[in-house]
Amino acid sequence: MGFAINTNNDALNTYRNLTNVQNSLSKSLERLSSGLRINQAGDDAAGLTISTQLGAQVSGLQQAARNAQDGTSLVQTADGALSQAQSILGRLRDLAVQAGNDSNSTSARAAITSEATSLTAELARIGSSVNFNGTNLLDGSTQAFRFQVGADGNSQSQITVDLSGANLAGVAAALTNGSSGDKFTTAQIKTVTSFIATNDNGSTTKYDVSDATSDALTAADGYTNSSMTAAQLNEAKVDKAIAALSGDSAFSATFTAVKINDSGTFKLLVTAKDGSAVTSDDGTGTNGALHEAGTAAVANAGSIKFDSAVNAQAAITAIDAQIANVSKARANIGAIENRFNNVVSTISTSVQNLTAAKSRITDVDMAQEMVNYTRANVLSQSGTAMLAQANSLPQLALKLLG
Missing domain, CATH: 1.20.1330.10 (f41 fragment of flagellin, N-terminal domain)
Incomplete structure (x- = not known):
């Protein structure tokens, strides 16, 4: 290679290496100070x-x-x-x-x-x-x-x-x-059209719950499994009836539907929350929509x-x-x-x-990164020294000029 002074290839090469080392040193410092490998x-x-x-x-x-x-x-x-x-x-x-x-x-x-x-x-x-x-x-x-x-x-x-x-x-x-209420066996449960509560002042209030229970009180597929005993089927029907009635906001605001065990048979009990009398209505003003025709309900079930x-x-x-x-x-x-x-x-x-x-x-692996930092730090110092030496090489041309 010729002896040139316009282009100092040794200094450029040293500077390139020094730049890479400085970037590596900067990255190590970033990782060591943050504790993260990905910053x-x-x-x-x-x-x-x-x-x-x-x-x-x-x-x-x-x-x-x-x-x-x-x-x-x-x-x-x-x-x-x-x-x-x-x-x-x-x-x-x-x-x-x-x-x-x-x-x-x-x-x-x-x-x-x-x-x-x-x-x-x-x-x-x-x-x-x-x-x-x-x-x-x-x-x-x-x-x-x-x-x-x-x-x-x-x-x-x-x-x-x-x-x-x-x-x-x-x-x-x-x-x-x-308390007053009617108690019904599952065999007596029919589609509930409405309930009437007789208030303390003698007035009556009717609550329509037919939509909530029109499909709920039948023996659906889930409750006709042959593996279920008669008692289990009985209880399942009552549970389904209670879930349907309790899910109706108009009903649950005034009435309570609970399951009771009457001498080994589960039955549905409906009571009014204010303690007033409760009757059922078939939509035409006739009581008895909860039970089959000719089957009387049991009075005072909740007492x-x-x-x-x-x-x-x-x-x-x-x-x-x-x-x-x-x-x-x-x-x-x-x-x-x-x-x-x-x-x-x-x-x-x-x-x-x-x-x-x-x-x-x-x-970051602090031990490994500290090794990288030490290596980069040493290379940075040596690279700086070598860059100074490379920059001084063109000055040798002055000796050729006498």
């Missing part, structure tokens, strides 16, 4: 896409865990109230057993009735007042709650909490001393009375049925609570693993 899209475009998706999934799962914990809080609130309801029902049963003894005087039975009335009123109050974040839990108005416990938009990411069996308002209505040994025994049976209903509701709630706890544990494991996966993509 901008150009660092790793594919890795950035994957890590962003993983980050969104982790964030969603963390929110889902909080949602599941909200679900746990909701069912614990319901369970606490049902626990108190069980205590009340236990006391009611004790009173019924006490009233079954004919050694009680009239005044003693009146005292028992007074306490029982107070206890059933407290049951009704608990049922109408227990709420979570402003939503009532135990009055039958809201039967299902959906909780998003996953980060995705599919059905597997939701859990439905069914509180239809935890209707304390219905329990209280079924036991209210002196528990303590004025005689016979009525006291009947009260024991009615109270036992409600204790069983509340116990079943608590068992279901306990199972749901365990499910929420398992969801939180599963989510915690998933968050840990997904976070580790994201870390392997985005986080």
